[in-house]
Amino acid sequence: MKSSTRDRVEGGAKELKGKAKQAKGMATNRPEKEMEGMIDRAEGGFQKKTGEIKRDFGR
Numbered sequence: 001m002k003s004s005t006r007d008r009v010e011g012g013a014k015e016l017k018g019k020a021k022q023a024k025g026m027a028t029n030r031p032e033k034e035m036e037g038m039i040d041r042a043e044g045g046f047q048k049k050t051g052e053i054k055r056d057f058g059r
Contacts, residue, residue: 004054011048015041 001009022037024030 002055004051007047007051007054009051011044011046011051014044014047016044018042018044 018037018040020037021040022034025032025034025037
């Protein structure tokens with residue numbers, strides 16, 4: 001698998017994991033879990049965007 005594809009897939013998975021963690025934190029009134037979810041979503045978005053850039057530049 002190309003690194004750009006791997007980055008996009010892994011980034012999407014991390015975003016999804018973060019969204020679930022954030023929702024769980026909100027539902028259980030645990031702000032630390034909510035923040036962890038927000039961080040995971042941001043990291044996933046960055047990794048996904050990195051994969052898109054690699055794809056666009058042909059790496």
